[in-house]
Amino acid sequence: MIKKGxxxxxxxxxxxxxxxxxxxxxxxxxxNVADAAKRDAVATNFAAMTFDKTEYDFGTxxxxxxxxxxxxxxxxxxxxxxxxxxxxxxxxxVPNDWxxxxxxxxxxxxxxxxxxxxxxxxxKTNTVTITANTEKGREVVRIKAFATxxxxxxxxxxxxxxxxxxxxKKQQAAQQAAAAKNGATKTQQTGHEGHNH
Numbered sequence: 001m002i003k004k005g006x007x008x009x010x011x012x013x014x015x016x017x018x019x020x021x022x023x024x025x026x027x028x029x030x031x032n033v034a035d036a037a038k039r040d041a042v043a044t045n046f047a048a049m050t051f052d053k054t055e056y057d058f059g060t061x062x063x064x065x066x067x068x069x070x071x072x073x074x075x076x077x078x079x080x081x082x083x084x085x086x087x088x089x090x091x092x093x094v095p096n097d098w099x100x101x102x103x104x105x106x107x108x109x110x111x112x113x114x115x116x117x118x119x120x121x122x123x124k125t126n127t128v129t130i131t132a133n134t135e136k137g138r139e140v141v142r143i144k145a146f147a148t149x150x151x152x153x154x155x156x157x158x159x160x161x162x163x164x165x166x167x168x169k170k171q172q173a174a175q176q177a178a179a180a181k182n183g184a185t186k187t188q189q190t191g192h193e194g195h196n197h
Contacts, residue, residue: 046135048077058145063121068114071141075103085131092116093126121149
């Protein structure tokens with residue numbers, strides 16, 4: 001009985017697969033194939049940004065200096081380039097003046113990146129992210145600078161750090177005293193509860 005059931009199930013499966021196979025080939029139409037080919041061709045049309053440099057080193061500057069550089073690029077893709085936004089990784093890195101109009105394939109453009117080293121001593125590296133209709137959707141360039149610390153600012157930072165550490169120690173001491181007091185109270189209560197009255 002079980003063998004007959006399996007044989008019947010197997011036969012139905014064979015019929016089902018062969019009938020599906022036949023139907024699938026009948027459903028493909030040449031118009032649909034042509035439309036899919038056009039859609040796939042459009043999907044491969046992207047703008048592409050090729051930069052004259054992807055990183056710029058301002059070298060050694062003094063803390064508080066404001067410097068800038070220009071990033072130039074060419075649209076090496078096969079569609080007009082549209083830049084929707086350019087944003088720095090922090091408020092000290094500000095991109096400006098990027099093209100708002102579409103840039104045709106083969107055409108060039110540029111934007112300026114300003115860096116303010118005020119309060120940013122020592123070596124800093126920041127990124128600038130370009131949101132555009134490239135294949136990845138985002139392109140990244142970097143700037144870096146070593147800002148020699150300003151002695152007055154260093155003294156203020158050292159004083160602020162010492163004050164912060166003093167506050168932290170005071171808070172920790174207060175928390176430890178409170179914890180010790182709570183521990184002593186609990187110990188007394190536990191000892192008291194143990195007596196019979």
